[in-house]
Amino acid sequence: MGSIGDWGAGATPAKGNSDYYGGNILWLRTGELNNGVVYDTEIKITEKALQECSLRLNKAGDVLIAMYGATIGKVAIAGNEMTSNQACCACTPFGVFNYYLFYYLMGSQMDFIKKGEGGAQPNISREKLISHLMPIPPLNEQYRIVKQIQKILPLIEMYSASQDTQDKLNAEINEKLKKSILQEAIQGKLVPQIEKEGTAQELLEQIKQEKQKLVKEGKLKKSALTDSVIFKGDDNKYWEKVGKGLRCIDDEIHFEIPASWQWVRIKDIFQINPKNIADDNCISAFIPMEKICATYGSEFSYDEVQWKTIKTGYTHFADGDVVFAKITPCFQNRKSVIFIGLPNGIGAGSTELKVMRPYGETINRWYLLYFLKSPYFIDEAQFKGTANQQRIITGYLENKFFPLPPKSEQDKIVEQIKQLASIMSR
CATH class of the missing domain: 3.90.220.20 (DNA methylase specificity domains)
Incomplete structure (x- = not known):
C-alpha cells in the first residue's frame, strides 16, 4: 500500500498550551472516524500548533485509518482539510481512486485487527500499513467497482435494518405469545362457550x-361469608353490592367476559x-x-x-x-x-x-x-x-x-x- 499513496500519521499538540487550541484547523481523533466522510471535528487547533508540532495537514479526499486501540481499522474520508492525532494515519493516494482505497480498507478491517500488537493498546503501525499487500485493478475498473458498491450499500443497510427488526421480533415473539395466550384464556376467548x-x-x-x-368446623371466621355481589345492571354498567351498600365499578372492569362467567x-x-x-x-x-x-x-x-x-x-x-x-x-x-x-x-x-x-x-x-x-x-x-x-x-x-x-x-x-x-x- 506504500506504493499507491503518501502515508503519514498525525500528532497531539501539548495539552497545556492554550496557544495550540481554539483555532480553526480541524483536528481529528480516531473516535471520530465514521466509515464515511468526516466534514468536522470536535476540537480545532491553531496555525501555531500546526507549525510547531510537526502535524501533517491532510487534504480533502485523503483516506484516514485508525492504527491504535479499540478503533483499530476504522476508516473515513476527509471531507475538508484537517489534521489528526497520532493514532490516525492518512493517505493521499496517487494512481488509485480514493474511494476504492477507502472501501478496500473498510473491507480489510479484520485483517488489520489481526495484525495489531501491543496487548491493552494494539496497534498496526505505519510500517505495517505501507507493507500490506493490496490488489489494484485498472483505474476505470476501480470506478466501476466503487459505483457498484455505492449502489449496493443502501440495500445492505435496508436489509440489515429489516434483519434487526426480524431478530428483535423473533427474540420477543415467544414471550408475547405466552402473554397473549394467557390473556385470551382469562377473557374467555381461548375455548368455545357451551x-x-x-x-x-x-x-x-x-x-x-x-x-x-x-x-x-371453626376453621374459618364468620366474616368470610360476607361476599360482594357483582352484576351488570339495566344501564349496562357493572355494580357491586356488599351488604346494603351499592356502588358502580364500571371503571374498574377492564374487559368483558362471557355471560356464563362471573366477576368476583x-x-x-x-x-x-x-x-x-x-x-x-x-x-x-x-x-x-x-x-x-x-x-x-x-x-x-x-x-x-x-x-x-x-x-x-x-x-x-x-x-x-x-x-x-x-x-x-x-x-x-x-x-x-x-x-x-x-x-x-x-x-x-x-x-x-x-x-x-x-x-x-x-x-x-x-x-x-x-x-x-x-x-x-x-x-x-x-x-x-x-x-x-x-x-x-x-x-x-x-x-x-x-x-x-x-x-x-x-x-x-x-x-x-x-x-x-x-x-x-x-
Whole structure:
C-alpha cells in the first residue's frame, strides 16, 4: 500500500498550551472516524500548533485509518482539510481512486485487527500499513467497482435494518405469545362457550357451601361469608353490592367476559395465607425464594426440615396451595407455582410469598396459576417501597377482580393451554 499513496500519521499538540487550541484547523481523533466522510471535528487547533508540532495537514479526499486501540481499522474520508492525532494515519493516494482505497480498507478491517500488537493498546503501525499487500485493478475498473458498491450499500443497510427488526421480533415473539395466550384464556376467548356446562353463579354457590362448612368446623371466621355481589345492571354498567351498600365499578372492569362467567373479588373465593398446624417433629418442606423457578409453568424444589424450625417467621403453605412472589422483580418474572408433593403435605418459606387456597375443588389450580401469570394480573399491579425492594400494595391481591368461569370451562382452558406446551415452555 506504500506504493499507491503518501502515508503519514498525525500528532497531539501539548495539552497545556492554550496557544495550540481554539483555532480553526480541524483536528481529528480516531473516535471520530465514521466509515464515511468526516466534514468536522470536535476540537480545532491553531496555525501555531500546526507549525510547531510537526502535524501533517491532510487534504480533502485523503483516506484516514485508525492504527491504535479499540478503533483499530476504522476508516473515513476527509471531507475538508484537517489534521489528526497520532493514532490516525492518512493517505493521499496517487494512481488509485480514493474511494476504492477507502472501501478496500473498510473491507480489510479484520485483517488489520489481526495484525495489531501491543496487548491493552494494539496497534498496526505505519510500517505495517505501507507493507500490506493490496490488489489494484485498472483505474476505470476501480470506478466501476466503487459505483457498484455505492449502489449496493443502501440495500445492505435496508436489509440489515429489516434483519434487526426480524431478530428483535423473533427474540420477543415467544414471550408475547405466552402473554397473549394467557390473556385470551382469562377473557374467555381461548375455548368455545357451551351453555350446558353451567354457570359461574352455580360455582359460587358451591364455594359458599364450602365456606359455611369451614365456619361450622371453626376453621374459618364468620366474616368470610360476607361476599360482594357483582352484576351488570339495566344501564349496562357493572355494580357491586356488599351488604346494603351499592356502588358502580364500571371503571374498574377492564374487559368483558362471557355471560356464563362471573366477576368476583379474590378474597371472596380463596383463603389468603392460611396457617398450618403440625407436630414440631413433622418433616416438612422449606422453600426460600430461590427454590421457586421463574417460568410460565410450575417448578420448585425444597429442603426437608422439621416443622418446629420453620413454623414461625415464615409463610405457611400446603399441598394444593398456589403461591406467587409479591416482591419485585420476582413478581414480574412470574415466580408462581402450585405446591404438590410436599413432605407430609406441608411447608413454609419466604415471607415474600402470597398463598392462595381454593375452597374445596371449586377452582382448577392451574387456571388460577395461569391467571397469576397473565398480563392482567402482572402488568396492573401497584407497588410500594424503595426502588430495589418494592412489593405489591396491601389489598392488591385480595381486592383484585377475578374472572371466574364454570369449573368445566376452567378445565378446558387449562387443557388447551397445556396443548400449547411447545410455546409455553420455551
